[in-house]
Amino acid sequence: MGMHLRACFALAVALGAANSAIAETRLDTDALQLEVLAGSCANCHGTDGRMVGAVPALAGRSAEQLEARLLAFKHEENTGATIMDRIAKGYTDEELATLADYFSHLPATAELTP
Amino acid sequence: MSQPWNRLSRRQLLKGLGGASALPLLGAMPSLAIGGQHAGHVVVVGGGFGGATAAKYLKRANPAIKVTLVEPAEVFYTCPFSNLFLGGLRDMRSIAHNYDELRQRYGVDVIHALAEDIDADAHKVRLSTGDTLRYDRLVLSPGVDMRWDALDGYDEAAAEKAPHAWKAGHQTTLLKQQLEAMEDGGTFIIVAPDNPYRCPPGPYERAGMVAHYFKEHKPNSKVLILDAKDNFSKQGLFTAGWQRLYGDRIEWVGLSNDGRVTRVDADNLEVETEFGTRHRADVLNVIPPQKAGWIADRAGVTDSSGWVPVKPDTFESQQVSDIYVVGDATVAAPMPKSGFCANAQAKVVAAAIASSLEQQPAPTAYWANTCYSLVGPNYGISVAGVYRVTDGAIAEVPGAGGVSPADAPDTVRALEAEYAVGWYNAICQDTWGTQV
Known part of the structure; x- marks a missing residue:
């Protein structure tokens, strides 16, 4: 699943770059799969991971940094996390990498404040 | 994704120019701009965490879908954080939300009316305004109704004297007024139901918030929880936190110690348990057993349990096609009946409906849940879970989730209060976008 999602993401980015390809279908099913994978992140990080506040925003951060952090939450002890260590263990390494890619490509507009 | 209307314009322009669409040209034209044409009509009944999220994420998935949200209230008060209002940490305005952003930014048609009946065969919803809406897909986010026949003596009239405050709004302010009017030295009784019910940690967070209020304003008063079960959510963490912050001010009596209340005398603020013990309260908060909101019955999606069985992958009703149900009304265990889960389920439903309207398979479902509870203003605890469909059923991903550590220092409790x-x-x- 993880590999598939990552492929989806690459495809979605490619399609975004080449606008004409999107005309094939009204619904971007690959983007939709990514939205569903990332869906629960928004509940603490805001829509598209752009909420600024006690919980850090995700959008627009480096993919490498996000992936390293997520993998550390999953595999390492004493990361300083209070809850992400419990949540990250529910995803494969590939899924975490896909999520890191996904949020790194979203614009980091800090307009979402409480 | 942050600019749905721009994306719509781009796509529809391309469709109009390209002619590569499999759809007839007229259907592929900028449908909203010329009016009348759309990618399907989805009616969402209920504007809480589940319904408002479903409406927004349907529009995000495909802005060409016509989305109508039916919700009687113009202002929605959340159950989450309503305990903080009772504890004196927040005002009601801070838990109030409206539908302006769904209307203005996402193009959801919001109708403030009550959905009175559903004709699933004809795909129609009848509104209290007398209007009828025809849908291609229906989303029900009906929340819970109290079972007024479950506790002897506890009906809607009794709830005006012994509030449940398990739907935020009038009931919450009523309970707060009683709490403030109570003289020091009194007893606040919480009657807690057996599983399943809305917000499993809610009664215990409430106990802590009321005890916090007592500690500050009425130091000789106490909280007594009479419980119809022997175990509850985050029990060890709550119990340790109560002891740490409030000493013996909170007493919990479980099922095995005759904690199950069977009769309520709201006039005299008295309750009677299974084995005949009577308890008198100065403020009586009865949280009765619950069931799916009544419109789910009208739609024919509930079973004999009073709740709604759904297909795990999509949350479409197991009993009625083209009706999807989210939130507390559903049988979704091991997912709890939480606002977080309603929101997470709604995103899966939005994607499933957007896909089905285009004859595409639904994406693979992913859900998570996090429930924070405040024991005190700077003392937070949490439980988390990650969920997938495994062997045709919703299942918790093994090795993930769980509760805050038992031995955490105060700094961690304070951090979790901040994260709450x-x-x-x-x-x-993410759900409403608009703070009133």
């Missing part, structure tokens, strides 16, 4: 506020702000932004 961050969570509330984020999920409300």
Whole structure:
């Protein structure tokens, strides 16, 4: 699943770059799969991971940094996390990498404040 | 994704120019701009965490879908954080949300009316305004109704004297008024139901918030929880936190110690348990057993349990096609009946419906849950879970989730209290986007 999602993401980015390809279908099913994978992140990080506040925003951060952090939450002890260590263990390494890619490509507009 | 209307314009322009669409040209034209044409009509009944999220994420998935949200209230008060209002940490305005952003930014048609009946065969919803809406897909986010026949003596009239305050709004302010009017030295009784019910940690967070209020304003008063079960959510963490912050001010009596209340005398603020013990309260908060909101019955999606069985992958009703149900009304265990889960389920439903309207398979479902509870203003605890469909059923991903550590220092409790506020702000932004 993880590999598939990552492929989806690459495809979605490619399609975004080449606008004409999107005309094939009204619904971007690959983007939709990514939205569903990332869906629960928004509940603490805001829509598209752009909420600024006690919980850090995700959008627009480096993919490498996000992936390293997520993998550390999953595999390492004493990361300083209070809850992400419990949540990250529910995803494969590939899924975490896909999520890191996904949020790194979203614009980091800090307009979402409480 | 942050600019749905721009994306719509781009796509529809391309469709209009390209002619590569499999759809007839007229259907592929900018449908909203010329009026009348759309990618299907989805009616969402209920504007809480589940319904408002479904409406927004349907529009995000495909802005060409016509989305109508039916919700009687112009202002929605959240159950999450309503305990903080009772504890004196927040005002009601801070838990109030409206539908302006769904209307203005996402193009959802919001109708403030009550959905009175559903004709599933004809795909129609009848509204209290007398209007009828025809749908291609229906989303029900009906929340819970109290079972007024479950506790002897506890009906709607009794709830005006012994509030449940398990739907935020009038009931919450009523309970707060009683709490404030109570003289010091009194007893606040919480009657807690057996599983399943809305917000499993809610009664215990409430106990802590009321004890916090007592500690500050009425130091000789106590909280007594009479419980119809022997175990509850985050029990060890709550019990340790109560002891640490409130000493013996909170007493919990479980099922095995005759904690199950069977009769309520709201006039005399008295309750009687299974084995005949009577308890007198100065403020009586009865949280009765619950069932799916009544419109789910009208739609024919509930079973004999009073709740709604759904297909795990899509949350479409197991009993009625083209009706999807989210939130507390559903049988979704091991997912709890939480606002977080309603929101997470709604995103899966939005994607499933957007896909089905285009004859595409639904994406693979992913859900998570996080429930923060405040024991005190600077003392937060949490439980988390990650869920997938495994062997045709919703299942918790093994090795993930669980509760806050038992031995954490005060700094961690304080951080979790801070994150609880961050969570509330984020999920409300994600669901309604608009702070009243």
